[in-house]
Amino acid sequence: MAPARPLVALLLVLCAAAAALCSLADGAGTADGSEEWGYVQVRSKAHMFWWLYRSPQRVDNGSTPWPTVLWLQGGPGASGVGYGNFMEIGPLDEELKPRETTWLAKADLLFVDNPVGTGFSYVEDTSLMVRTDDEAARDLVVLLDALSPRLHGSPLYIVAESYGGKFAVTTALRALQQGANIAGVALGDSWISPLDFVLSWGPLLYQVSRVDEKGLQQCNSVAAKIKDELEKKQFTDAEASWAELEGVVSANSNFVDFYNFLKDDASEDSTTTTMQQQQQRQRSTLSSFRSRNGYSGYLESMAAVSSFDGIMNTVIRNKLGIIPKDVSWGEQSGDVFDALAGDFMKPRIQEVDQLLKLGVNVTIYSGQLDLICATKGTMDWVHKLKWDGLNNFLNSSRTPIYCKKSGTQAFVKSYKNLNFYWILGAGHMVPIDNPCPALKMLADITRSPAK
Template identity: 60%
Template sequence: MEKFQAFGITLVFFVILFQEGSVTCSSRSSRNEDGSEEWGYVQIRSKAHLFWWLYRSPYRVDNPSKPWPIILWLQGGPGGSGVGFGNFGEIGPLDGNLKPRDFTWLRKADLLFVDNPVGTGYSYVEDSDLYVKTDEEAATDLTTLLAELFNNDVNLQKSPLFIVAESYGGKFAVALALSALKAIQQGTLKVILGGVALGDSWISPEDFVFSWGPLLKDLSRLDDNGLQKANSIAERIKQQLEAGQFADATNSWGDLEDEISTSSNSVDFYNFLQDSDIGSNGLNEMELGLSKEVAIMRYSKYLMSKISTLGSEEDDLEKLLNGVIRKKLKIIPENVTYEVQSWEVFESLVTDFMKPRISEVDELLALGVNVTVYNGQVDLICATKGTEAWLKKLKWEGLESFLEKDRTPIYCGSDKTTKGFFKSHKNLHFYWILGAGHFVPTDEPCVALDMVGAITQSPAILNIQ
């Protein structure tokens, strides 16, 4: 295990050392003493503020033919905090115990976390009417943030930007990539777009809800009766989507999750090999009006094991971000309380939640953008079965050739146990990650690190065995 100082942040969470960054009318930022970390707010609209956190890699390799990449990580939810969960829970330099993470993605790239959309995590609005209501609005805000960060920083402009997303973040990612390309073409954004990676991403809700019943029936978590009930609700969702009744489809999606939970005796939506903690208390909370998605997340044993990283329910990620991390950052407004998942953000996107983004993936592929799709084998909420279904709906001219290709097994280091499979044609790439649930980087960190190195074509020379 690397020593603490290898990440340039020795005792930084306990002895706070930082320098004030530049402050303008639209942004404010700070950095740590050695400049390896920088964070701040960008006012992307009047009274709407996005929080970002940039880590510069201590493993950086300067190679003129292969520039050092930067990864923008987008969390799901919608309303899930990338600054908290993606950073401390999955790929950042430190885990929830503030211990160095062996498989941090800093080994392959610089990392940029954003609490997106506004209202998520440390990001905030001064007026509740300013929450975004569509994926496109979120993408516009993110494009504004990127322009603020990149346009006046020549060093950042040299690094190709890879947008890597998880879960609902995949919808934000494809919308952002198209928005960024438009801004680049117009000369309002100085960024090199390296590619987009969609991890267990909610690209086609219809295909996912139709995958749940058959998948769980094959796994013996549903019987014929449960399958019939699940498929019936899925068919209702399809009809609502076709009729443009998107808010109703979101409500029916919640009904389907309830039915799946009941018929399967509470299968965990983030790892179908486990049970969730949803019982009478969880259902009562949902009946009181709590978002079903938030409730499902809260009662997922698999998910909570990732969030409650400090060993007890009291010492969880929210306590960490509202405590020592808040003290480190110093610029979080007093009236902003950090939450891992924002119910307000989720609710504001209720009419966009079930809309597909397959056409956006098609457009990116047609424009020649590298698109990588990766999926954890035991994920249910964004099951591989559903991902394969929406991928086959692409109109991209290279799809037939992609589907005809054979998969290549992937391993990690000297371990020759099959860790997954890979297929690629032109600018479309697909990874099947065995043994992983919804959160691939935490379940299979070695494979995920190798994968992201391949995605970014990182010049890093340090490997983990």
């Protein structure tokens, strides 16, 4: 029998055999241990950036361990380390001032720039971009496995916004298949069923007076074309038609904001822009859903992003201290979006069904004023679930949620492991638009122990 190898030599052998799991999971952090960040090489030459915050409110009482929330941004290709962190739920806002409604009040927070090529994450060759939601999930599971020692057995909740919902359900299923413990999944205004959303746009905009009968007819006509293409599994054609439909919506609604239908997404003089010019601009300006302005436009409307790109590439970059010199943070990666074009219009209803059948706690939440992932479209795909508890869920009563004596702020309906939150007064980015009920919802989801 050969003599036992020294531990160091054994680790070297293991790392050589599984480089993705052993490389770059260390990283850096603050002296007090409240923050850590770093890179994980999820595949050869593919590097994913992560940032973990430990809550100052942390309480461990044994029976209810303190939870961790993994936040997944949308796009695909929008930066969770940037937007989710500084714009929505992290400890500091976009001006680097303390946020009163940070989700750190109820959980530790893990932000990632996902998929690789997003934000501070990078690939050494663009051919290494992920092409499917499942490939993105594969990389995320590698990252979670590498970071598991840092989580110390904390219950992990995956909370997603927008296209991040598709990543959330595919990642949760893959992680469960590999023996991980996923405590719950929350899908916020998530692009789970593109068909149900595009079919909802015309009728919703007609009901709220943003299009007339002619506009409704044009929207429904393009939506019907998308339906036909999806039934024929012509997914790239459907993605092109989806962009066409956004142009039709903009032209007929005087540029309604896709993230809040009470707002406009253009200045007054933009009405003189020709349809052809508008559609060309729309296709060339990539963002959250490739709508004309997306995340950057929505946040700029609140004077939030004018200098944020500069902050991320100066103050934040200097703090982190490990970002390669040839990697710059960007608000939205067009390369990531283009690489996933073949999966963009594919539904993930079946994956939600599988999670429910496995007993995973699934929460769906929807901003009342969202158009891109309208509540009507969300409820339509929920009705397609084959989960045996669906009828009981649909027949359950809603409970109102109040905040600071300001009247009804939300409703919630629950049955077994499915929960649905209607967040009033909010558009696509719920934690920005109505943070109080969003934080109450998080407390319900994670069952955080009170301090």
